[in-house]
Amino acid sequence: MRAADAAYPIGAAAPRESYLNSARIIEVAKRSGCDAIHPGYGFLSENADFAQAVADAGLVFVGPPAKVQRLLGEKTAARRLARAADVPVAEGTEPLRDAAAARAAANEIGYPVLLKPAGGGGGKGMRVVGRDEDFEAAWRGATGEATAAFGAPALYLERQITNARHVEMQILADGHGNVVWLGERDCSIQRRHQKLIEESPGPNVTDGLRAKLGAAAVRIAERAGYVNAGTVEFLVDPTGQFNFLEVNTRLQVEHPVTEMVTGLDLVALQLRIAAGEPLPFTQEQIERRGAAIECRITAEDPFAGFVPASGRIALVREPAGPGIRVDSALFSGMTVPSEYDSLLAKVIAFGANREEAIARMRRALEEMRIAGIPTSLPFHRAALFEQDFVVGRYDTDFVTRWDPKKVSDLPDGAITAAALAAVLAMRSRGERRTVPVADPAWARAGREDALR
Amino acid sequence: MRYEVTLDDRLVRVDLGEHGRFTVDDRAVAADVREIVRARQWSITLDGESHEITVVTHEPLRLDIDGRDVRATVIDERALRANRGAARTRTGRIELRAPMPGLLKAVHVKEGDRVAAEAPLATLEAMKMENELLAPSAGRIARVSASPGAKVEAGAVLIVIADD
16 A cells, blocks of 8 residues: 555455455545556456446456456356367366265266366365265365355366376457467466466476467457456376366466566556557567566465464565566565465566576575564475476475475584574563563653663 | 574574673584674674574574574573473473464364374364364364354464373
8 A cells, every 4th residue: 555646445454345345446446536447366356246347337347358257257167168169178067066966976077076166266165085085074165165265155076187287378368359378387386276386488388288278278268258368277287188277367466477488567468458459469479588487475384284374574575686576565564464365475586597597586585584474485495496396397286295394404504503593582582571561652761861 | 591402403502601602512602693683683603604593483483594494492491400301291281272363164173082193173264265273293182172163363272182
């Protein structure tokens, strides 16, 4: 809010009363003289009713129109559309009536299966079920999460593709029938289906596979009548076979990775498309160079199963330097609220090639400091040195296989210094406890007077 | 005052003497120590090597040493004398606390149940996600202090596990 030109209250911290309150947001937009609303990448960004309400209010929604969102937002409908566009789709079901019907379908497809909410993507409400006896619990958990996240409990099943990589294709479509693809991002490094590291180009994506994924994404977009920026997600198995996953009808968190390798400003292009302008380039004019990696620094404790953390940030130092970009909301003294997503900052490294991007990212993460609450930074630092990552041979199980107990190999000098600091930290904490909590200004003034 | 410090799997003995003098593993250490951010960050120079140590969190104690992460514990001599070898058996109870504020969706165990380490004990909804809280160690469920549907604060004791 400090960076904004104008600020209007939209309601209490609970999302339902503010960021999910469409009527309130539209009312504020009109009152403030806005002519367009960019929904960002959370909350209402994939909500067709909101897109429609914005259009009905005479404002421009920066994103695909409501009918496209509706078509692709229902995941089983999107799967049908992909099939019709001649794009391979993993074996799966339509939305399921109840746990019993779902369990029967799971047995038919064969375990492991993936239980997914039909109402929305982003990994919320998704469960891998490995065995029949775990099915009921997974169904309950997924139903609860899907209801909370999308207001729609409907679930469907998909065959789980093992050792797969999550590869997605960025597309742009204008309102004049032009659709282009900008390149892929490998987002296989996830925990609980939430992405932690993304990179482009995908380490195992050949020129041939890239062209096929691009063409498939464009076919889906054309068939859906897509307008604005979007992402078509695929699962790629170790043999290079791919299956359509879903379309994210919005800007993605990881869009900077594509911006770095294409040199394009995706948000600016979204605004130009929303204003009715044609795409300023053709498919042939899009150039990709170098490699980019993004680390999502989240308020989660990687040493405790990535359990979310909230609290006060005591200290922040963000990295900088050649090829480093940081998109961040961090400042020292801020309180990380428990109402919203745990994303704190995105660190993006660009290099002439993957090797250079990795080297720059390692240096950037080493330079970064966040204190006050646990964050995923230790995971990212470790991951950038994991052999599987370095050689680019990882899949969606990378985080599960990562061992948080692996100990650091520190030189003796660093150990000595750390031991001293640990003792000093404990002592200064003990002293701090004796300081009264309330420290009114007059008491401080009195003390200062006494010191003179 | 003497301290035992663990840094990941390494044990280091620190003796903090008068006038800021200290020994580490019984060796006198000549270090230039500066507190950069109060109770949070120190710059320490040892034998021409410069180190920056940041306290990421106090409980549990996590340190950032020159951009590398270490889990640490510090015990002072009084605690050492009082507790040596007895801490665990005397209390014999381990508390599962809410790691952050949230809505307790489910409790998977009841009093008297025996659980293995890392068995799921409860589901806490926070930050739009359902989080499984796992048993910190094996034992018997001595007490379940919160019921499903309850809003819990960070640090609230949810379940107490007793040693078998």
